[in-house]
Amino acid sequence: xxxxxxxxxxxxxxxxxxxxxxAEAAILDGKNAVQTQSYGPEARGGASKAEVVISESDxxxxxxxxxxxxxxxTAEAYRTYGKLMGKGLIIxxxxxxxxxxxxxxxxxxxxxxTAATVIGKKVVANIVAxxxxxxxxxxxxxxxxELAVRNRVPQGTEDLNLQALRQGFELAAAAKVAx
Amino acid sequence: MTNVKLMQGNEACTLGAITAGMDFYAxxxxxxxxxxxxxxxxxxxxxGGKFIQMEDExxxxxxxxxxxxxxxxxxxxxxxxxxxxxxxxxxYAALTEVPIVxxxxxxxxxxxxxxTSPAQSDVMQARWGTHGDHPIVVLAPGNVKECxxxxxxAFNIAEEYRVPVIVLTDEVxxxxxxxxxxxxPGSVTIVDRQKPQSRANYLPFAADQDGGVPLMASFGDxxxxxxxxxFHDETGFPTNRGDIANASIRRLMRKVEKAEPLIRDYFTESxxxxxxxxxxxxxxxxxxxxAVRQARAKGIKAGLFRPKTIWPFPETxxxxxxxxxxxxxxxxxNMGQLVLEIQRIVGGxxxxxxxxxxxxxxxxxxxxxxxxxxxRK
Numbered sequence: 168x169x170x171x172x173x174x175x176x177x178x179x180x181x182x183x184x185x186x187x188x189x190a191e192a193a194i195l196d197g198k199n200a201v202q203t204q205s206y207g208p209e210a211r212g213g214a215s216k217a218e219v220v221i222s223e224s225d226x227x228x229x230x231x232x233x234x235x236x237x238x239x240x241t242a243e244a245y246r247t248y249g250k251l252m253g254k255g256l257i258i259x260x261x262x263x264x265x266x267x268x269x270x271x272x273x274x275x276x277x278x279x280x281t282a283a284t285v286i287g288k289k290v291v292a293n294i295v296a297x298x299x300x301x302x303x304x305x306x307x308x309x310x311x312x313e314l315a316v317r318n319r320v321p322q323g324t325e326d327l328n329l330q331a332l333r334q335g336f337e338l339a340a341a342a343k344v345a346x
Numbered sequence: 347m348t349n350v351k352l353m354q355g356n357e358a359c360t361l362g363a364i365t366a367g368m369d370f371y372a373x374x375x376x377x378x379x380x381x382x383x384x385x386x387x388x389x390x391x392x393x394g395g396k397f398i399q400m401e402d403e404x405x406x407x408x409x410x411x412x413x414x415x416x417x418x419x420x421x422x423x424x425x426x427x428x429x430x431x432x433x434x435x436x437x438y439a440a441l442t443e444v445p446i447v448x449x450x451x452x453x454x455x456x457x458x459x460x461x462t463s464p465a466q467s468d469v470m471q472a473r474w475g476t477h478g479d480h481p482i483v484v485l486a487p488g489n490v491k492e493c494x495x496x497x498x499x500a501f502n503i504a505e506e507y508r509v510p511v512i513v514l515t516d517e518v519x520x521x522x523x524x525x526x527x528x529x530x531p532g533s534v535t536i537v538d539r540q541k542p543q544s545r546a547n548y549l550p551f552a553a554d555q556d557g558g559v560p561l562m563a564s565f566g567d568x569x570x571x572x573x574x575x576x577f578h579d580e581t582g583f584p585t586n587r588g589d590i591a592n593a594s595i596r597r598l599m600r601k602v603e604k605a606e607p608l609i610r611d612y613f614t615e616s617x618x619x620x621x622x623x624x625x626x627x628x629x630x631x632x633x634x635x636x637a638v639r640q641a642r643a644k645g646i647k648a649g650l651f652r653p654k655t656i657w658p659f660p661e662t663x664x665x666x667x668x669x670x671x672x673x674x675x676x677x678x679x680n681m682g683q684l685v686l687e688i689q690r691i692v693g694g695x696x697x698x699x700x701x702x703x704x705x706x707x708x709x710x711x712x713x714x715x716x717x718x719x720x721x722r723k
Binding site for chain 1: 461
């Protein structure tokens with residue numbers, strides 16, 4: 168079975184790295200995974216999106232077609248990709264208001280705020296988000312994800328990012344209770 | 347299992363090149379090919395190779411031609427605008443028979459176009475971008491593992507036949523990451539150019555007229571050797587004699603024609619009994635494969651033919667398939683380029699329909715499926 172993730176926000180938020188880590192964790196768990204991206208010509212800012220498809224079997228088409236999970240960290244990403252959502256769950260940063268015209272199931276989670284105030288580093292919002300996605304989907308084992316984070320984040324930032332990941336797991340647990 | 351990795355297409359091309367023996371890279375970074383240059387910059391110095399960031403793409407291809415003449419295995423990588431700048435020297439490499447490999451990670455053109463969006467619109471440029479009749483080989487990987495395999499193959503073909511070889515990928519294949527199992531080191535076949543043994547009476551361009559490949563001395567090894575983009579006789583010195591030019595062009599073209607059955611590479615799925623054939627290459631073939639599988643699930647007898655060698659096109663394979671299908675659909679992320687070659691080969695035996703997409707996005711499988719189900723567009 169194919170599980171599709173779309174991680175959307177603005178360039179520079181590190182969503183591509185989050186997608187890479189998620190795909191790598193799936194592979195370490197023995198599954199198949201494909202990660203793709205789409206971004207603008209800007210180095211920072213502009214709409215940015217990473218997609219991850221995870222499956223036990225062969226993956227022929229690499230892009231998400233009807234995502235099971237949409238992460239939206241900005242209002243623009245929510246408006247653009249939220250309305251394309253069918254069966255899947257939207258994980259919306261709590262800085263963005265949900266609107267009635269987007270019908271898909273939605274949970275609002277304080278991802279950016281947790282990174283900025285609990286961890287004290289806005290730059291780890293991508294890894295907080297990764298913890299939320301993994302926690303809500305249960306797609307990879309937490310220990311595997313920790314290993315993948317260690318493999319892929321810049322040297323010297325491992326502990327900070329693992330702290331961010333665990334905060335993400337906790338946010339996911341709280342969101343599960345709330346829904 | 348240590349060889350199982352999450353790897354990007356551009357990374358796989360680069361590792362394939364290094365596995366094939368590439369020890370010289372010159373380039374000018376350009377989206378979406380930049381990772382190739384980045385990885386070469388970090389990896390080549392570790393193995394005694396050279397990485398040079400050149401002033402532009404004209405300099406880049408000139409540098410790899412020069413490096414190859416000294417015996418190095420040399421490569422550059424680029425995208426549309428840079429590929430355009432390289433055209434003149436592609437012809438130079440073809441006529442002087444210098445083995446080089448160029449990775450072209452296609453993006454939307456013409457001009458600077460859409461730098462971060464995929465296209466497949468350099469199909470004809472890859473074949474005919476430089477002036478004059480010339481031999482060239484173009485390989486099109488359809489996934490990350492093939493980026494590795496076909497870059498190894500590109501070097502082997504370049505070395506064996508002394509032709510420029512282009513690995514034609516695009517932003518999707520170049521940037522996507524997937525699970526790759528790399529071959530064990532030592533298990534990969536590597537071909538090296540044939541070198542002359544004796545300096546006495548060395549004729550650098552002496553070869554069998556029926557597509558023969560001359561022995562290639564390395565500059566610096568003490569062989570008397572002249573290289574020019576003018577037509578030249580066996581000594582390598584210029585000539586304006588029509589009979590020599592005629593024989594040279596025919597030998598150069600014949601090299602690739604003779605090689606075609608040996609280098610031919612393609613993938614098929616469900617073609618044994620198919621009535622409808624989708625012909626697609628590179629990233630469009632991913633959407634097509636998904637569409638063909640969905641069509642089969644609906645009971646439609648669809649099949650996929652995916653050439654990996656697109657120039658020279660595996661003509662005899664398509665020729666056989668064309669004789670027993672009712673319709674052919676050719677999805678490409680361009681305005682219809684490879685379809686022309688397919689129409690030529692099919693020769694009216696079945697309707698050949700072009701499915702084009704030029705908005706910088708990969709085909710969705712449903713778009714190809716609609717064409718399969720919906721009949722003529």
